[in-house]
Amino acid sequence: MQSEDLAKALAPVLGDRVLGVEPFAKTAGRVRFRADAALDVFHAVKETLGFHHLSMVGGIDWVTHREVFYVAWSDALRQYILLSTDIPAEAPHIESATPVWPAANWHERETWELVDITFDHHPDLRHLLLPDGYTFHPLLRSFKLHEPEELEVKKRSV
Template sequence: MRIEELRERVCAMYPDLCPLFSIEFGDGAISVPLERVHSAAADLKEMGFDRLGMVTAVDRGEEFEIVYRLQSRDLRAGMFLKALVPRSDPRVPSMCDLWPAANWQEREVYDLFGIVFEGHPDLRRILLPDDWEGHPLRKDYVDERIIPRPDYI
């Protein structure tokens, strides 16, 4: 379905999510406060978003932005669900109870960013060795073994 139709449907079913829905680059995104993210995900799942495409995070300096990509077969649509997490206390409720697909994805975000998912059944590193120190995809990650690429452009 087209993105404007999707926005109307979301506004009809969940009016408090309506002002948080934005359309950019042809895609819809709902940015919710952290307390609302689990219930918003449950609401959207009931609406028809039966697939969790990906879970990822972006380091925005003072905060991390958690980005979920939700997809629906019946509605033939996909959209983002985003939330901001403070850097000093990065804890997010886990989505494993709604979509089991979140299991490995959240482990990867924990491994690379250090964000703790509360309620995750088995939160430990997945891509890096277990004794690795630090979270590499953070912008302030320092590692003397990295050789930075010379600036050719």
């Protein structure tokens, strides 16, 4: 399936909730969708197009805004699809994909703690890789690698 076929298949189901479909790497295509219609898009991609297997969820901090992306696999098409949406950096939140793909559970926990994107109605949004009570989000661009280390060295030498 090419990105044009993908756009044709999605248009009648989702209408203007899809902002665009473009070719992406070696996948069926990248679907950019409106963040407030996330659950509808997940449902349509899973049930209508048959992408039953969610591979990963991740986030990118673009400083001006943040991007959430989902990669899903279809056994019938033998292809991946990439779903992505932009959300504002001020209050970054999006509906959780766990009702559609239970596999999203841990991936969303990880994205929440590392990229600071809140997943609404997630069943169990706790720290996964970082210690409980950790307030930093290391994969944000504002988190610089060297500063915390230098501070610690200074403390010890005093």
